[in-house]
Amino acid sequence: MGFGIHETMTRPCFLVIDREFSQSISTRKLVIETAKFNVLTAYSADEAIETIRRFPKVDGVVVDSDMPGTTCAELIKALKEIEPKVPVIGLSTPRVGACEGADYQLESFDPRRLLALLEKLRPQDAAAVELRNEELKKREQKLPE
DSSP, rough: OOOGGGGTTTOOOOEEEEEOTTOOHHHHHHHHTTTTOOOESSSSSSHHHHHHHTTOOEEEEEEEEEEEEEEHHHHHHHHHHHTTTEEEEEOTTTTTTOOOSSSSEEEEOOHHHHHHHHHHHHHHHHHHHHHHHHHHHHHHHOOOO
């Protein structure tokens, strides 16, 4: 079946646990999807736990350390009980502090730093996505207007 690069390319998939706001979706979800990674989103600890039960093979979890209703440490402990090897990135602020139990800490909401860290979790897959993107750009430049 000649599908080209799609035969071997697997887009990394991340679970983003973020605070919910009315009439908007997670900006972190948008940032990660802009990098052409797949994203599952949970807006509460309970939803995150149910999501990781349903989709345990995510490549990583991004969690806002200031989630209402639970501590970051409690949430990460529950996630790790379900999927012990899943890497967790805790996003924190000086006001809230580090996300205890996270495998990685990011004290900034700078999208470039978050994407760089996510790419490190699955470097070969991230490189394949970037290569595919470059191929698409070249193909688009060759198209007549």
